[in-house]
Amino acid sequence: MAAVELKNVRKSFGTVDVIKGVDLTIDKGEFVVFVGASGSGKSTLLRMIAGLETVSDGDILIDGKDVTFAEPSERGIAMVFQSYALYPHMNVYDNIAFNLKLARFGKDEIDKRVKEAARILRLNELLSRSPAQLSGGQRQRVAIGRAIVRNPKVFLFDEPLSNLDAALRVQMRLEIERLHRELGTTMIYVTHDQVEAMTLADRIVALDNGRIQQVGPPLDLYARPNNLFVAGFIGSPKMNLLPAKVLSAADGKATMGLDTSSGTKVDLTTRGASIGDAVTLGVRPETLEVVAAGAAVPAGLTALPARVESVERLGNITYAYLDGGTPEVITVQVMGHSDLQPGQEVQVGLRSDQVHVFDAAGAVMASAVGR
Amino acid sequence: MSSRTAPMRLNLGRFVVFATLAFAVCFYGIPLLWLFIAGTRSEASLLTDPPFALGTWEAFSRTWTNLTTYNNFQILTWAGNSLIYSVGGVLLSLIASIPGGYALAQSEFPGRKLILTLTLIAMITPSTAVVLPIFLELNLLGLSNTYAGLILASGFFPFGVYLTYVYFSTSLPKGVMDSARVDGANRFQLFTRIALPLARPIIALVAFFSFLAIWSNYFLAFVLLSDDKLYNLPVGLTALVSGSGALSNLPSNDVPIKKPEVVLAAILVVLPVLLIFMAAQRFVRSGMLSGAEKG
Numbered sequence: 001m002a003a004v005e006l007k008n009v010r011k012s013f014g015t016v017d018v019i020k021g022v023d024l025t026i027d028k029g030e031f032v033v034f035v036g037a038s039g040s041g042k043s044t045l046l047r048m049i050a051g052l053e054t055v056s057d058g059d060i061l062i063d064g065k066d067v068t069f070a071e072p073s074e075r076g077i078a079m080v081f082q083s084y085a086l087y088p089h090m091n092v093y094d095n096i097a098f099n100l101k102l103a104r105f106g107k108d109e110i111d112k113r114v115k116e117a118a119r120i121l122r123l124n125e126l127l128s129r130s131p132a133q134l135s136g137g138q139r140q141r142v143a144i145g146r147a148i149v150r151n152p153k154v155f156l157f158d159e160p161l162s163n164l165d166a167a168l169r170v171q172m173r174l175e176i177e178r179l180h181r182e183l184g185t186t187m188i189y190v191t192h193d194q195v196e197a198m199t200l201a202d203r204i205v206a207l208d209n210g211r212i213q214q215v216g217p218p219l220d221l222y223a224r225p226n227n228l229f230v231a232g233f234i235g236s237p238k239m240n241l242l243p244a245k246v247l248s249a250a251d252g253k254a255t256m257g258l259d260t261s262s263g264t265k266v267d268l269t270t271r272g273a274s275i276g277d278a279v280t281l282g283v284r285p286e287t288l289e290v291v292a293a294g295a296a297v298p299a300g301l302t303a304l305p306a307r308v309e310s311v312e313r314l315g316n317i318t319y320a321y322l323d324g325g326t327p328e329v330i331t332v333q334v335m336g337h338s339d340l341q342p343g344q345e346v347q348v349g350l351r352s353d354q355v356h357v358f359d360a361a362g363a364v365m366a367s368a369v370g371r
Numbered sequence: 372m373s374s375r376t377a378p379m380r381l382n383l384g385r386f387v388v389f390a391t392l393a394f395a396v397c398f399y400g401i402p403l404l405w406l407f408i409a410g411t412r413s414e415a416s417l418l419t420d421p422p423f424a425l426g427t428w429e430a431f432s433r434t435w436t437n438l439t440t441y442n443n444f445q446i447l448t449w450a451g452n453s454l455i456y457s458v459g460g461v462l463l464s465l466i467a468s469i470p471g472g473y474a475l476a477q478s479e480f481p482g483r484k485l486i487l488t489l490t491l492i493a494m495i496t497p498s499t500a501v502v503l504p505i506f507l508e509l510n511l512l513g514l515s516n517t518y519a520g521l522i523l524a525s526g527f528f529p530f531g532v533y534l535t536y537v538y539f540s541t542s543l544p545k546g547v548m549d550s551a552r553v554d555g556a557n558r559f560q561l562f563t564r565i566a567l568p569l570a571r572p573i574i575a576l577v578a579f580f581s582f583l584a585i586w587s588n589y590f591l592a593f594v595l596l597s598d599d600k601l602y603n604l605p606v607g608l609t610a611l612v613s614g615s616g617a618l619s620n621l622p623s624n625d626v627p628i629k630k631p632e633v634v635l636a637a638i639l640v641v642l643p644v645l646l647i648f649m650a651a652q653r654f655v656r657s658g659m660l661s662g663a664e665k666g
């Protein structure tokens with residue numbers, strides 16, 4: 001049975017439609033991550049599942065039970081907020097015990113559960129402190145502790161790590177991953193962070209403008225984005241998106257002319273293109289190659305003349321930002337060290353079997369990497 | 372925050388600020404200081420000695436005895452009455468205005484805007500303007516000359532509703548309320564277990580302002596109370612002072628209420644306010660919300 005089921009769920013604030021018909025089934029024990037730009041409706045959708053926002057239309061089922069109109073506390077969910085949202089007038093112990101007290105558990109049972117949560121989250125030393133005396137990471141652990149003592153059917157996280165600094169974020173990310181492994185509970189997690197989404201998710205739900213754009217395992221979304229939004233959103237650095245025109249198309253082959261002064265032509269296998277169509281070609285930075293100007297380009301690569309704008313050296317990886325006459329700079333990822341210099345004239349090699357093709361409406365078209 | 376402070380340097384701007392502050396302290400503080408010193412002096416001393424001359428213990432204790440024992444410890448009855456009116460009125464105004472302000476801030480219901488507007492109007496209406504209607508109303512109910520009547524009338528405290536409303540709509544972290552809902556708190560528990568404990572500063576503030584208004588309320592008590600056993604301090608002392616002729620230049624009578632006794636009576640009215648202010652201020656300043664959110 002599905003842990004959570006959303007059926008054509010909609011939400012409007014006054015006249016503004018924020019969630020525009022979402023259908024989604026989440027399996028028991030699954031870790032699902034909602035990603036999307038700011039304002040895309042991730043929090044709203046999560047809060048609707050929690051019961052903190054009313055549902056304008058559609059149904060929400062948790063564990064097979066219709067909870068569309070149920071109070072948050074009747075849904076068997078627990079939620080961790082971005083702002084921690086601890087009770088400032090209670091110490092850590094009471095914060096964690098609060099929902100057990102409201103549910104009228106016995107003193108011994110409460111104590112047992114709080115101690116157990118404290119052990120899992122390594123909070124034992126802090127139980128008598130007040131929230132004001134904790135660091136950000138400790139506060140977020142208390143918030144998680146408050147969630148786990150109730151043995152919820154579903155955990156909801158709304159950007160739980162975004163207030164933490166980078167090192168702590170990595171540590172807490174690993175803790176949440178461990179928690180999911182140990183408890184095996186269904187988790188729904190909202191984040192902006194690529195790494196969190198890619199590493200934590202069993203499935204990613206990409207949301208834009210109140211609609212689901214694509215659902216699938218992280219590497220699926222990475223390798224086979226359904227549309228321009230997902231292509232541009234998943235992956236860091238971003239996929240390069242190059243506007244082009246279809247010059248010729250026949251027998252599942254097409255020639256695209258890039259909208260650049262160089263007029264570079266790319267031969268692709270693709271279906272459904274017709275001559276004159278405006279398309280967008282998507283290429284991941286790691287599939288591009290930098291070749292010295294004037295040098296012969298290896299077979300299978302299409303060369304695009306470009307000039308190096310800037311170079312970022314991270315030690316193990318180098319990012320080169322190139323001006324190839326396209327509207328946006330082209331990002332190239334080079335493993336290891338590279339001696340590229342700003343201002344240098346080079347050629348970018350596109351691997352034609354690694355090019356995603358999107359039509360004018362942004363939907364993906366069949367290609368070697370598409371589907 | 373840095374623990375080191377820059378060395379103070381005197382420039383013109385700072386001098387002007389300090390001079391203004393010093394003037395204000397003197398202007399408003401000196402009469403108060405005089406009041407407390409004058410309480411220790413005899414009548415003769417008040418008339419002849421320099422304004423800030425200290426009195427004697429004997430003079431003070433004689434004044435104290437004169438004032439408190441006069442007319443069978445009447446003043447103690449009034450002080451007791453004042454206490455009853457204040458405690459009752461403060462409790463009533465808290466019971467009414469804290470949940471009222473909370474409801475206005477935290478829920479949506481038809482007529483909410485209207486109630487807010489009415490609260491604001493009631494707040495800026497001078498309280499003396501409604502004294503007569505209140506008197507007529509209480510008269511009708513047969514409560515005009517009773518403890519309950521005055522307490523009931525002084526429990527009406529729109530300013531407290533408004534203050535609470537502002538506090539709950541701006542300072543209550545939404546995430547904290549949301550997470551209490553997820554934790555299973557119902558509406559009533561949200562209020563009693565989360566909102567109320569976090570509202571301690573505002574409760575102290577409302578209680579203080581309400582106490583201030585009721586403790587020093589003269590006109591309402593004067594109109595409502597005709598039995599001098601029910602007087603509060605302001606009404607009682609006014610009656611005492613005008614009855615004794617202490618402040619007029621009539622030939623002396625044998626009532627032992629003279630100028631020193633009047634001064635002491637004034638101190639008796641002011642002192643509780645000062646003490647309560649100091650107690651309330653501690654609550655108001657404590658940072659109740661730290662640690663809830665990002666912090």
Ligand SMILES: Nc1ncnc2c1ncn2[C@@H]1O[C@H](COP(=O)(O)OP(=O)(O)OP(=O)(O)O)[C@@H](O)[C@H]1O
Binds near residue numbers: 018039042043
């Ligand atoms: N209470 C509300 N009243 C009106 N509009 C709202 C309300 N809450 C959210 N919105 C609108 O709904 C849209 C989605 O908001 P939501 O908070 O779900 O976005 P989000 O994807 O979580 O963004 P972020 O990544 O910035 O947290 C936004 O345009 C927002 O302005």
Ligand SMILES: [Mg+2]
Binds near residue numbers: 044
């Ligand atoms: Mg959000």
